Amino acid sequence: MNVFDIVGPVMIGPSSSHTAGAARIGKTAALLLGEPVAKADILFHGSFAKTYKGHGTDKAIVGGILKYDPWDPGIRTSLEIAKKQGIYVNIHTGTIENAHPNTALVTLTGSGGTTISVQGASIGGGNIVITKINDMEVYFTGQNTTLIVMHQDVPGIIAQVTNLVAAGNSNICNFRLNRQEKGGIAIMTIEMDSDVDPSLVSEIRLLPHVYNTILLKLG
Amino acid sequence: MKLKYNTVEELVEAASSSHQKISEIVLEQQAGDMELTMEEVYATMESSFDVMRQSVISGLDETLRSPSGLSGGAAARLKKSVDEGKNHYGHLLGNAISMALAVTEFNSCMGKIVAAPTAGSCGVIPAALISVMDEYDLPKRDIVMSLFTASAIGMVIAKCASIAGAEGGCQAEVGSASAMAAAALTEIFDGTPQMVSDSCAIALKNTMGLVCDPVAGLVEVPCIKRNAMGVANAFTASELACAGIKSVIPADEVILAMKQVGQLMSTSLKETSEGGLASTPTGCRLCRQIFGPDACGGE
Numbered sequence: 001m002n003v004f005d006i007v008g009p010v011m012i013g014p015s016s017s018h019t020a021g022a023a024r025i026g027k028t029a030a031l032l033l034g035e036p037v038a039k040a041d042i043l044f045h046g047s048f049a050k051t052y053k054g055h056g057t058d059k060a061i062v063g064g065i066l067k068y069d070p071w072d073p074g075i076r077t078s079l080e081i082a083k084k085q086g087i088y089v090n091i092h093t094g095t096i097e098n099a100h101p102n103t104a105l106v107t108l109t110g111s112g113g114t115t116i117s118v119q120g121a122s123i124g125g126g127n128i129v130i131t132k133i134n135d136m137e138v139y140f141t142g143q144n145t146t147l148i149v150m151h152q153d154v155p156g157i158i159a160q161v162t163n164l165v166a167a168g169n170s171n172i173c174n175f176r177l178n179r180q181e182k183g184g185i186a187i188m189t190i191e192m193d194s195d196v197d198p199s200l201v202s203e204i205r206l207l208p209h210v211y212n213t214i215l216l217k218l219g
Numbered sequence: 220m221k222l223k224y225n226t227v228e229e230l231v232e233a234a235s236s237s238h239q240k241i242s243e244i245v246l247e248q249q250a251g252d253m254e255l256t257m258e259e260v261y262a263t264m265e266s267s268f269d270v271m272r273q274s275v276i277s278g279l280d281e282t283l284r285s286p287s288g289l290s291g292g293a294a295a296r297l298k299k300s301v302d303e304g305k306n307h308y309g310h311l312l313g314n315a316i317s318m319a320l321a322v323t324e325f326n327s328c329m330g331k332i333v334a335a336p337t338a339g340s341c342g343v344i345p346a347a348l349i350s351v352m353d354e355y356d357l358p359k360r361d362i363v364m365s366l367f368t369a370s371a372i373g374m375v376i377a378k379c380a381s382i383a384g385a386e387g388g389c390q391a392e393v394g395s396a397s398a399m400a401a402a403a404l405t406e407i408f409d410g411t412p413q414m415v416s417d418s419c420a421i422a423l424k425n426t427m428g429l430v431c432d433p434v435a436g437l438v439e440v441p442c443i444k445r446n447a448m449g450v451a452n453a454f455t456a457s458e459l460a461c462a463g464i465k466s467v468i469p470a471d472e473v474i475l476a477m478k479q480v481g482q483l484m485s486t487s488l489k490e491t492s493e494g495g496l497a498s499t500p501t502g503c504r505l506c507r508q509i510f511g512p513d514a515c516g517g518e
Contacts, residue, residue: 003249006336006373007366010270013326014438016338051436054287054509056329076329124383125337194254
């Protein structure tokens, strides 16, 4: 926690949890998709489901999917902008088992046909936790600079990625690996103490067995 | 001395022993923690302050109305009364209350604000600082620096208790904002670090037990007017502390008591809209009016 978690974020109102947090969940999903969004399916759970219209949670999460930050006024008109861009948006409510009261499950389909589902919770003050990607349990907040590497589970891949991080002189403060099954699709979440050179992302993407890499820093 | 933000006492000791202001130590150490220069960290805080200033200006638009129709225009109304010299409790207080309404009304209209510490309590700190800055023509740097003291107090509260209405009720949101504002004001007016701590304690004591009971689950009724109360309470607490009046219960004990009160508070009074003002006949009627006949958190 730092001073800007307390005095901050700068955001479009009205609710840090129901607006800023929702925008961050949407943006994280769009970044993870890694290609232009063609279709967005959004499931709201708990308090999100009950009050999303009054809080503009729908506008915020779609704004996030358009890659707006929580302080971008474009959030106010995001539903219209998404429509203009030809993005099909479906919002519905339901129950997600064992989920935080402010949880959204965002399933995005890209223009190239890629699909990704991201489940995130807005845990207060605009802070979020991403809890699932494609039904795989993960845990990251985006508060630190975070590398998310989607890859195939093969021997030596962690060493190759972390060697590149080390070469960039970045200190890893948290490392986590989740995988579907041995040899299957896996996700590394690497949180770092300081910002990194964006070229690190392209270097990691060039590694064999890496499907996608994103650098996440939620301002 | 490396700050851990576990107690207010730690902040007071660090500042007293080094003959610095709390804000100076916090800025220096935060820069180290974030691997940024002090100038960069200050500049980020200054830009947040600029957003606060703009949200006061935008929120004073008399035509503002929230999407629910529950709020908008109150800040402009009070500002008009203050400008015409018709309000009864002085220019500073009238202006401050009007600014708190302005920022929170702008927030409910999807305006750009700074969560401080939350969006629901975003009016207290800007109103306290900007009204005082304007009234006494204070340098911007002092005001921006005081936000580091406010943040440090907020970090201690967030760590030891909570700043979320869903966990601790409104005392954790507007109460925390009021304590943070009181601390900032006390530092601005050259209060000692101990006075900063006392003003924080007094503000939190005065809001203890305040529940979070938003009508229709929206950050409007009663949140907007509670922000106005929050700034008046911050003035009260800082005025007392700067006159050398101590809080009988020390700040750290008050924060833990606030946490305990939050835990004892029924869930129906913690941002679920199932009790308090949300479940009054008028609260339920408004909820149905906004969300349709089947909606009402108060049933």
